[in-house]
Amino acid sequence: MQITFLGTSSGVPTRSRNVSSVALRLPQRAEVWLFDCGEGTQHQLLRSDLKSSQLSRIFITHMHGDHIFGLMGLLASCGLAGNVERIDIYGPPGLNEYLQSALRYSHTHFSYPVKVHAIRPGVIYEDDEFIVTCAPLHHRITTFGYRVAEKDRPGRFDIEKAKEMQIPPGRVYGQLKRGETVTLPDGRVFHGAQFCGPTEIGRKIAYCTDTIYCENAVELARDADVLIHEATFSHQDAELAFQRLHSTSTMAAQTALAAGAHHLLMTHFSPRYAPGNSIELGDLLQEARAIFPNTNMAYDFMIYEIPRRRDAELNEMTLSKSS
Known part of the structure; x- marks a missing residue:
């Protein structure tokens, strides 16, 4: 499982960061799942190593433009290319109406099946390998966070x-x-x-944006290998975060800590922290690491490979923590 960040800015794009989109590549099944689709996402896909022909599922957190304005363009381009078999889209109420309106007024027709799933809290997708759940976050409009859990697999047969x-x-x-x-x-x-080796523990990913600190985000990230969480503001601008219902770097770190997550990848940064300003992105990273040391700051086209955890490795981790 491999994560590729296609957009890490909040609100508007900058010269170095596009708006929100994260791709999850599943090489074992030749599929790409997309989380949010801000304007310009299809251009970012073209600049990455990902193949649009493998795009099969898109998960939208909420209906703000910096998370959906690239969706219609991407879907239309995939149709013109003729290399996509089917795309399932998951998102809040209003998403299907938005797409239908865009189709009607632009006179666009998809040449492949597109199904929109209006989601509710709980399990929204499951197959033999994965289970995807969602829960509401705390933002200005209806917003959902997602959790992708790979199912445990028996160890290698001898x-x-x-x-x-x-x-x-x-x-x-x-x-x-x-x-x-x-x-x-x-x-x-x-x-x-x-005759079987240690059980291969399924990997878990949580994606939480846009939101202020909330318990649902903690539950989505419970024991996650990777938590992708917004960090729009510095802790020094916490008042702005509360006003706009976005997270600070410290809120993201507190979520990871409370959830027992293994790695925090922060994204969705405000352009106000550009180099040369009184507060820079490096300051946000220091703030988060003071609470949750295993934190990194995402950037466009950053790739993160999620390793497997085995029972033996978990036991070693437990022993090292207790000793």
């Missing part, structure tokens, strides 16, 4: 060990891989755990 035990291949191997207990015709009993 075929050589099974052969040494003279276990016949075929259906029995499949049962053991799934962790089942198998009784052979000769009476021998084997447990799947004897």
Whole structure:
């Protein structure tokens, strides 16, 4: 699983940062999932290593322009290119009406299926590998945060060990891989755990923007490998954050800390913190790291690879913390 930031500015684009969009690449299934789609996102996709032909799902947090103004253009371009099979779009009420109006007034027709899902809190998508949930955040309009959880997978099956035990291949191997207990015709009993390595713990990602600090964001980020959280303002501008219902760098860090997240990636920065100003983005990073040290600041086209966690690795982490 690989995260690519396509836009990390808030409100308006700058020379170095486009407005909100984050891509999640799933190479094991040749798919790209997009979170928010600010103006210019299709240009950012073209400048990245991502393939628009693999775009299959888009998750919209809310209906503010810096999060949706690029959606119609991207969908239309994908249709003209003719290389997309189907796109499912998830978002708050009003999203489908917005797209239908844009289609009607621009006389655009999609050459591929597009389905818009009006979401409610809870599970909004699930398959054999992933489960996606959402919860309302605290912003000026209806806004949702998302959590993508990869399901745990059995560890690697030791075929050589099974052969040494003279276990016949075929259906029995499949049962053991799934962790089942198998009784052979000769009476021998084997447990799947004897032949499988440590369970591969599913990776978890939370995406929370736009919002002020809220408990729902904490729950979405619970034990997440990566929390992507907005940090529009510096802690020194907390009053502005409260007025506009956006987060400061310290609120993002407090969310990660309270959730027990493993890594915080901050995004959605106000252009007011440009180099040379009294407060710069480096100051926001220092503020966050004072609370949650494992924090980084996202930038456009930044790529973050999410490693797997195994049971053994988790045990080692627990032991090192307790010692």
